[in-house]
Amino acid sequence: MTTPPSSPLTVIQICGAGHSGSTLLGLLLGSHSSAFYLGEAKKARFVGDPNKPARKRGCKFCGDDCPVWGDYRWSSDENLYEAVAARTGASVLIDSTKGLSWLQKRSSELDALGHRRVVLFLTRDGRAVINSRLRKYPDRDLDDQIDQWVEQIESTSTFVDAQSGPTMQVQYEALATDPTAVLSAICDLAGIAFEPAMLAYESHEHHVLGGNNGTQFLAARDRDTPKDVEVGDRHGDYYASHDRGIHLDLRWLEELAPDALARFEARAGDLNAPMAWEAR
Secondary structure, X not given: OOOOOOOOOEEEEEEEOOOOOHHHHHHHHHOOOOEEEEEOHHHHHHOOOOOOOHHHHOEOOOEOOOOOOOXXXXXXXXXXXXXXXXXXXOOXXXXXXXXXXXXXXXXXXXXXXXXXXXXXXXXXXXXHHHHHHHHHOOOOOHHHHHHHHHHHHHHHXXXXXXXXXXXEEEEHHHHHHOHHHHHHHHHHHHOOOOOHHHHOHHHOOOOOEOOOHHHHHHHHOXXXXXXXXXXXXXXXXXXXXXXXXXXXXXXXXXHOOHHHHHHHHHHHHHHHHHHOOOOO
16 A cells, blocks of 8 residues: 655646646646656556557557556555655646546545645637547547537636636647747646746656657657657657757648638637637
8 A cells, every 4th residue: 555645745636638638738737847748647557467468558658667657556546646745756746637427536636635626628720629529530520529529628717617626728829839838837737836847848757648649759859768659640740859848739720621610619719719729
């Protein structure tokens, strides 16, 4: 059994729709000297399971020999965040799991244990999200993907509104264009000091479960370690030609077909309006 920490932990929950930049935000926050980014912590249940593919059963950066996750095995008898804090020495844990049933269950556990939670509702222009999903899942029905985005945004908004603790809406495009301001605001909310070194997330060590391969590829490409973060042909040379730093991804402006854009506007335009980000 894990020995409970001597002082309360701070757990930052990043929620919202997939393909909204949570891996980038998690890596940036996890680069704080007091923090550790778990990735999609829900996948901790699969660590070490030989029936799961490598990308789901262990660290995306160093595989089965990970110093954090290598010998970890899920147990309902201990709190995941306390266990990871004991392994890493971190007092701030970041979880980018989007599933609301997971978030609600973990929230109840953390509240009962007296730990502090900060909930970040990460949003991104829905047109960019749909474009990313079409790139990854070209055979899936467009209208279904739009409806799934709508449902996730609406249900997440309901979850966030029900919180009694600190919450913040974070716009991906604002994070990518002014990361210092956005990260400083999040750090203030979490009760930690902003560290400029957080911006250079590629220079920090990470041990992440799940998440976006493209962003992880940028973080891992200069490290001589086993990793399951290669990017597929669907991205072309976007990530391979990416230089260091944080860049706003607006590929949807060129890639999203007019018909897809029209169908998105008809089904989700009103919901997306507060999140819409036009090229400046």
